[in-house]
């Protein structure tokens with residue numbers, strides 16, 4: 001009777017252990033390098049302080065929310081000016097703000113999105129500045 005039980009428990013246990021450790025060995029075997037994000041653009045090179053609109057941690061985690069909020073505020077309320085936490089002012093614009101500094105969209109936005117499997121559809125409508133398209 002005891003042996004009979006283990007016939008069911010053991011395979012379950014194996015599946016569980018493999019499943020739980022999956023991220024560990026999967027990334028070891030299938031090591032896609034974390035993308036190198038280039039900040040080498042004309043506008044960023046001119047900056048005195050190499051800063052984004054908000055701090056890097058905030059931008060990494062929340063830039064999508066920020067862009068969605070900007071869009072809603074512009075389209076619904078006509079509010080086009082964003083004041084950063086440190087008082088700097090920016091136009092709430094995907095093309096004229098984000099992509100003016102990050103004009104190397106392919107080496108920056110796209111690299112990270114491809115890595116993360118994110119596929120923003122914004123560019124169906126929004127223009128990618130000329131120097132980026134090539």
Ligand code: HEC
Nearest residue numbers: 067068070071074075092093094095120121122124125126
């Ligand atoms: C179906 C077309 C369409 C798509 C797709 C779209 N937008 Fe827009 N978006 C517009 C239009 C039209 C405006 C209004 C333009 C204006 O008033 O300056 C706008 C305005 C904006 C603005 C403020 C103005 C500016 O210059 O950027 C932001 C920010 C924005 N959208 C972000 C996004 C983001 C982020 C995405 C993807 C998640 C996106 N949009 C997808 C059509 C679109």
Ligand code: HEC
Nearest residue numbers: 037039044050051052053056059060063066097098101102
């Ligand atoms: C004034 C130029 C400038 C503007 C405008 C700007 N960025 Fe940045 N961005 C930078 C710089 C410089 C960094 C690197 C910051 C650092 O290393 O501390 C950066 C970093 C980032 C990061 C973090 C990258 C990482 O390594 O984790 C993201 C995401 C980002 N920007 C997205 C955006 C988006 C989206 C917008 C528009 C809402 C935007 N940026 C507007 C200059 C800019």
Ligand code: HEC
Nearest residue numbers: 037060064067098102108109112113116118119120121122
């Ligand atoms: C450090 C990595 C990283 C960088 C750099 C980055 N993104 Fe993202 N972005 C992400 C991730 C991850 C998601 C998906 C988040 C989710 O699905 O919750 C995302 C999602 C988005 C979305 C929301 C997509 C949607 O369909 O609603 C927009 C818009 C966006 N990013 C714009 C940008 C722009 C513009 C830049 C360059 C200026 C940029 N991102 C740079 C990681 C990054």
